[in-house]
Amino acid sequence: xxxxxxxxxxxxxxxxxxxxxxxxxxxxxxxxxxxxxxxxxxxxxxxxxxxxxxxxxxxxxxxxxxxxxxxxxxxxxxxxxxxxxxxxxxxxxxxxxxxxxxxxxxxxxxxxxxxxxxxxxxxxxxxxxxxxxxxxxxxxxxxxxxxxxxxxxxxxxxxxxxxxxxxxxxxxxxxxxxxxxxxxxxxxxxxxxxxxxxxxxxxxxxxxxxxxxxxxxxxxxxxxxxxxxxxxxxxxxxxxxxxxxxxxxxxxxxxxxx
Amino acid sequence: xxxxxxxxxxxxxxxxxxxxxxxxxxxxxxxxxxxxxxxxxxxxxxxxxxxxxxxxxxxxxxxxxxxxxxxxxxxxxxxxxxxxxxxxxxxxxxxxxxxxxxxxxxxxxxxxxxxxxxxxxxxxxxxxxxxxxxxxxxxxxxxxxxxxxxxxxxxxxxxxxxxxxxxxxxxxxxxxxxxxxxxxxxxxxxxxxxxxxxxxxxxxxxxxxxxxxxxxxxxxxxx
Numbered sequence: 306x307x308x309x310x311x312x313x314x315x316x317x318x319x320x321x322x323x324x325x326x327x328x329x330x331x332x333x334x335x336x337x338x339x340x341x342x343x344x345x346x347x348x349x350x351x352x353x354x355x356x357x358x359x360x361x362x363x364x365x366x367x368x369x370x371x372x373x374x375x376x377x378x379x380x381x382x383x384x385x386x387x388x389x390x391x392x393x394x395x396x397x398x399x400x401x402x403x404x405x406x407x408x409x410x411x412x413x414x415x416x417x418x419x420x421x422x423x424x425x426x427x428x429x430x431x432x433x434x435x436x437x438x439x440x441x442x443x444x445x446x447x448x449x450x451x452x453x454x455x456x457x458x459x460x461x462x463x464x465x466x467x468x469x470x471x472x473x474x475x476x477x478x479x480x481x482x483x484x485x486x487x488x489x490x491x492x493x494x495x496x497x498x499x500x501x502x503x504x505x506x507x508x509x510x511x512x513x514x515x516x517x518x519x520x521x522x523x524x525x526x527x528x529x530x531x532x533x534x535x536x537x538x539x540x541x542x543x544x545x546x547x548x549x550x551x552x553x554x555x556x557x558x559x560x561x562x563x
Numbered sequence: 564x565x566x567x568x569x570x571x572x573x574x575x576x577x578x579x580x581x582x583x584x585x586x587x588x589x590x591x592x593x594x595x596x597x598x599x600x601x602x603x604x605x606x607x608x609x610x611x612x613x614x615x616x617x618x619x620x621x622x623x624x625x626x627x628x629x630x631x632x633x634x635x636x637x638x639x640x641x642x643x644x645x646x647x648x649x650x651x652x653x654x655x656x657x658x659x660x661x662x663x664x665x666x667x668x669x670x671x672x673x674x675x676x677x678x679x680x681x682x683x684x685x686x687x688x689x690x691x692x693x694x695x696x697x698x699x700x701x702x703x704x705x706x707x708x709x710x711x712x713x714x715x716x717x718x719x720x721x722x723x724x725x726x727x728x729x730x731x732x733x734x735x736x737x738x739x740x741x742x743x744x745x746x747x748x749x750x751x752x753x754x755x756x757x758x759x760x761x762x763x764x765x766x767x768x769x770x771x772x773x774x775x776x777x778x779x780x781x782x783x784x785x786x
Contacts, residue, residue, distance in 0.1 A: 365655030365658075373713040
């Protein structure tokens with residue numbers, strides 16, 4: 306940098322009037338096959354970036370981002386699952402000595418030690434040796450951590466009931482317009498056993514589907530309420546045979562007064 | 564023409580030294596995959612940055628449609644996914660990009676660790692890198708709630724329960740994040756603010772420090 310007397314500036318600014326040449330550095334005297342980042346290496350890097358981007362776009366086209374049904378905080382039967390990169394932390398909390406009374410161990414102590422050690426690695430391993438084979442303790446601990454993360458993620462994926470998960474989150478087509486002034490609706494509301502699984506809006510919960518989902522006729526509906534079907538028990542209706550018929554007609558008519 | 568514009572700006576602002584500072588740095592042989600194919604492990608950091616840029620750009624486009632309140636959040640994501648032209652692509656890029664950032668960052672961390680590049684004099688850059696690791700995990704956690712669908716909601720409930728189980732600061736952390744006792748309207752607004760303003764701001768600051776230190780110190784030498 307030029308100093309002292311005789312410096313000329315552009316106008317009254319502090320920009321030197323003398324232009325500096327805009328020429329790249331010469332790397333020919335550098336060791337090995339050093340090359341300039343700009344523009345030589347950046348052009349090659351862009352090619353790798355382009356290939357990477359194409360692969361990435363193919364992924365987004367082949368697998369659209371998932372979206373489940375809208376959040377329903379009252380649905381306590383939902384089995385939660387974090388995104389895959391948190392699964393190892395989540396799985397840790399399922400083991401006996403890292404959960405329940407020991408939650409602090411699984412939630413704070415173990416991750417705290419692991420991530421704390423990662424943060425402080427330069428001070429835990431201060432030797433000058435850089436080759437992984439020459440510092441077996443550091444490399445060994447890192448390998449152990451990587452294997453543990455893979456193992457815990459694997460266990461978590463294995464434990465999870467993926468079919469139930471896909472079903473519980475499915476977007477249900479709730480196009481049913483339930484007539485809440487109908488007689489059948491009042492009868493339904495008086496039946497605690499129905500509401501228990503099908504919800505007070507008749508549109509289902511995690512324990513039972515919407516009552517309108519299957520296209521049964523009146524007689525079939527009465528028979529199902531009497532006999533039960535699948536995991537639904539029979540003989541739960543509490544009322545007269547006439548009321549049952551009114552309710553069945555209401556259900557068969559997709560929630561409208563017949 | 565371009566040269567004339569450049570000269571005009573250069574005369575007034577003296578940008579040549581700045582430009583040469585940015586453009587002039589060497590790529591040593593041992594990190595260049597064109598010379599040693601195994602040097603592709605040195606690409607992971609750059610690819611992490613590339614994916615972060617994709618995340619920022621796709622996220623900016625997502626906020627053109629997304630509405631951060633509990634009535635409209637799900638509807639706006641549903642609309643974006645099913646009605647908006649290329650909405651499914653942009654949301655897909657942001658969704659898969661989030662996973663990709665984690666993968667690339669993990670690989671980059673392993674490369675730096677196993678080449679011992681975090682050792683003196685590069686300790687500070689390692690610390691900044693690990694802090695970015697935490698920020699990106701935080702971005703993943705807060706972004707997961709925003710679509711306001713079933714798995715978003717219940718994953719956040721569980722996540723906040725885990726945060727609550729931390730001794731001493733647990734309750735405070737939970738209240739700070741959830742904005743109250745329950746996961747609801749306040750939580751969504753806070754997660755949105757954290758995901759879109761606080762953490763990206765922190766990430767950009769840390770990225771600047773990361774790159775400045777790399778440029779100042781140069782990339783670590785061959786093993």
